[in-house]
Amino acid sequence: MSLLKAIEKDYLSAYKAKEDVKVAVLRMLKTAIKNASIELRRDPTDDEVLDLVARQLKQRKESIDQYTKGGRPELAEQERLEMVVLQSYMPVQLTAEELERAIDAIVAETGASEMKDMGRVMQALQAKHKGQIDGKTASALVRARLA
Structure with a gap:
């Protein structure tokens, strides 16, 4: 199954299960994918979707740093929860x-x-x-x- 289809399937199941964090993260990811498909004038490949997920992860890491420095641990924790969802779509990291x-x-x-x-x-x-x-x-x- 392609990464695009897996994200869509997971979004629907999270929506039905009322998993708010996962739904919000996947909704943002689907929007980024939709924007990329408009730019490319075709559906993005798995590698391109992987790049989008990596970009989203990088944004979350930067936000965590900023929230931690700004004394906002509750917002940093929210970003960490979102990172967990996004990391599930990334390949296993090398040791x-x-x-x-x-x-x-x-x-x-x-x-x-x-x-x-x-x-x-x-x-x-x-x-x-x-x-x-x-x-x-x-x-x-x-x-x-x-x-």
Whole structure:
């Protein structure tokens, strides 16, 4: 089943079960998907939907930071609940060891040896492990590997 259909199915079941947080998150996600389909003039692919989910997750993380700094723990907790729903649509994240092995493999594959090759390594890493890595963590590890 495509990710788009899974989101629609989960939305309907959450709506029927009166799961307010899940309904709200999936409604926002469906709106983002609809906007993307209008821009693309076709239904988005699973990779494009995954990008939208990742973008929503990033927004939630930034909001949590802002709410925490602003002394609004109740709003930060609401964002955390929304993140849990969104993370269920993301692929399983690589462990630190798996990420290091993936970086080593890509560095060897691309022949990268210095910092100027970092962009090439990061691009290959993100293409190969789409949605499975945290960009900041991966960037720090690649930087340390190439330094």
